[in-house]
Amino acid sequence: MNILIAYDGSTNADHAIAVAGTLFPGAHAEILHVWEPGAGVAATAAAFPPTYSGGGDALDYEREEAGVVALRGVELARQAGLEATGETVGTAGPLWRGIVDRIAVVSPDLTIVGTRGLTGLRGALAGSVSHSVVSHAQQPVLTVPMPGDAPVAG
Numbered sequence: 001m002n003i004l005i006a007y008d009g010s011t012n013a014d015h016a017i018a019v020a021g022t023l024f025p026g027a028h029a030e031i032l033h034v035w036e037p038g039a040g041v042a043a044t045a046a047a048f049p050p051t052y053s054g055g056g057d058a059l060d061y062e063r064e065e066a067g068v069v070a071l072r073g074v075e076l077a078r079q080a081g082l083e084a085t086g087e088t089v090g091t092a093g094p095l096w097r098g099i100v101d102r103i104a105v106v107s108p109d110l111t112i113v114g115t116r117g118l119t120g121l122r123g124a125l126a127g128s129v130s131h132s133v134v135s136h137a138q139q140p141v142l143t144v145p146m147p148g149d150a151p152v153a154g
Helices: 011-023 039-047 056-079 095-106 120-126 129-136
Strands: 002-006 028-035 083-090 110-114 141-144
Touching (some): 002 011, 028 095, 110 129
Parallel strands (some): 110 141
16 A cells, blocks of 8 residues: 655644554555745744845755655654655645645555644634645545544534
8 A cells, every 4th residue: 555644743743654554554655745945934034134145055954854854754654664755845835735736646545644633713714734635635535633633523
């Protein structure tokens, strides 16, 4: 079985990897970290406008940090019993779009995303990545809530 696990380095994403290892031991898993190039550059420039020059060095740093996050996910996945590889994707659009685009390229049997427990109005206002992936992906998506999150009525 080939699975894709969207991974952002959060506790929720760590939990999703652990659940994937329990449900699909030995499966091949691509650990995908989607990042927004320039987001860190813009934040740094806003915080330090008189001295910050930005540019390629900051983007290279962001790319490197994205790789570190993906590698952490790969290590967790291997510890959970999965055959894991890592991938980073920079996207100028919403993060969910980067995940959905990667799903279309890789065509996994299943995509797994952790949830942040944002439902209803809170989820709509905050922009739930997991909800958007489920809504737009053309292949099966399993959302993994944290223990204790309230079930979603539906």
